[in-house]
Amino acid sequence: MKKIISLVAITLSIVACNNKSEVAKVIQGKVERDEIAVVGKIAGRIDQILVHEGDFVKKGDTLAILDIPEVEAKKTQAQGAVKSAEAQYDMSVHGATANQLKQLNAKKTALNEQYQFARKSLQRLDAMVKDSLIPQQQYDEVFAKYQGAQAQLIAVDAEIADVKNGVRLEQQTMALGQQDRALGALQEVKVAEKERYILAPQDMQIETITLKLGELALPGYTLFKGSLQTTTYFRFTIPESEVKNYEKGKTVTVEVPYKKAAIAGVVQNIKQIGAYANISTAYPDYDMQEPLYELVIKPSNSTEAQDILTKSTVTLKR
Incomplete structure (x- = not known):
C-alpha cells in the first residue's frame, strides 16, 4: 500500500513539473476590445428596449425608445406660436383686410362731417366776434373743436394710407424676427423629439443593458455598454x-x-x-x-x- 501511495505521489510530482514547464514556455494574455457607452441626452422613461445583451447591431440601429410626454406638449405650444407669428408677418406685409379698410373709411366719413360742421360754425362766429356780438371765449371754444376735428381727420387719412401701402418696414422686420424665433423653437422641439430614439453610434456588440422598462433614464446616464468588434x-x-x-x-x-x-x-x-x-x-x-x-x-x-x-x-x- 505504501508503495502505491509513493508511486502516485511521484506521478503527480512529474505531472506537476511537466505542467509547470509547459506554462513556462508561454506568456498568457487577454483578448481586449475598445468599449463604447451609449447615453441619453434628455430625461425620459424607458418605453421599449429593442435589443438583448450579446446582440450585434449596426450604426444607426434603434436600441431603445424613451417616453417623454413633455416634448409632445412643447411641440404643440411651438406649433401654435409658429402659426401666430406667421399670421402676424402676413398681416404686416399685406396690410389690413377689406373689412378693416371699410371700417376706416366709415370712420373718416364721420370725422369729415364733424370737421365740416366745426369749420362752418367757426366761419359764422368769425364775423360775430369781430363785431363784439359774442364773447371771445365762445369763439375760442369753437376754434378748438375745429382744430380737434381737423387733427382727427388727418390721423384717419394716415391710417388709411398705412393699411393700403402696408405697415412700416421696421414692423415687418420685427414680425419676421418673431416668426423666425417661433420656427427655431419648433425646430428645437423636433430635435428633442428625435432624442427619444436611442441609436447605436457604431457597429458594436451589446455587452450590458443598464436599465429596465419603466426606469428613468437621466441625461448623460449610460444606457448601453458595448464593444467594437473591429478593434x-x-x-x-x-x-x-x-x-x-x-x-x-x-x-x-x-x-x-x-x-x-x-x-x-x-x-x-x-x-x-x-x-x-x-x-x-x-x-x-x-x-x-x-x-x-x-x-x-x-x-x-x-x-x-x-x-x-x-x-x-x-x-x-x-
Missing part, C-alpha cells in the same frame, strides 16, 4: 528581459486555447506599465526589481478575431 487586440505582460524578443512591427503567432486556433498578429506597441508593477520577490521566476511592459498585438486579419470572446485567454510562445 480586437491581444494584450500581454512581459518582463524587461523579454522585450528584445518582440520588436514593434514583428509578426508573431497568438494561440487561442479555447478555440484551439492560431492567429497571426503584429506587435503594435510596447509600453512600460509603471514602477508599481515591477517584479519583486513575490515573483521568483523573474529577476528582482525587473520592470514590466505591456505588449499590444493586433491581428493581421481582423476578421479572424471578430468571434473571439472578449477577456478570453490567449498565449504567446516565448
